[in-house]
Amino acid sequence: MKQHCVIETENIGQGKVRLHFHIDVQIDQLQPLPREIIEDAFTCLRHLLMFKPDGETPVRRMIESALNDNEDSRLLLRLAGIRIVSDFATNEGFVVASAGVGVNRLFDGSAWGEGLHRHALSSLPGARPTGPLNFAEGKAFRGTFLPARLIYDAMHY
Known part of the structure; x- marks a missing residue:
């Protein structure tokens, strides 16, 4: 080899x-x-996409809106530990923080709580680890980049 x-x-x-x-x-x-x-991995992603950080709008809709330059959606996502990335190695997608208050709330009480979401999400096709990024807590966290196409894949897997 x-x-x-x-x-x-x-x-x-x-x-x-x-x-x-x-x-x-x-x-x-x-x-x-x-x-x-x-x-x-796909069940974990569906959990993330269906979560409603504001109590009304699922993350999936917020990501779609943020990819179309809606700044309110971008801010709400960052508070939830999700950051839109329009040009990470020529892919459009989003980064899910590995830790932080927002992402902990998102997975709290699920099978992927206490940071276990990192392992599940990193198994998805096209997933890549990222270096530290700022979300909304004033701290930088590593994360997992997920291509936007996985939104469709997760809802139809």
Whole structure:
């Protein structure tokens, strides 16, 4: 098995650099995830999309509105630990915080409470971890980027 890894650095100022990792892996080395894990991931995403942070509008509708530049929806989503990202590696989508008051409230009492949502959401197709991002609490949290197309996929899985 031949693998190839490249590490590039990017100077971001103030004596700091950002590391970019590129790992080439043969397709036959990748194993599909078990069906139970995929089903749990989509169930977790449906839970998130159906949650109503304001008591009226589901997150799914807020994301759709925010993707169409509705600033009120963007703010409500950030308070819930969700941030719209219009250009993360040329994909439109959203980032779900790994921690924080808003996202904890969203998953509180569910099977994905206490941070377990991170594991489920990271199993979704196209999901990628992010570095720390500011949401609405004045703190930066890591998160999981999810492509916008997963909204449709989750509601029809």
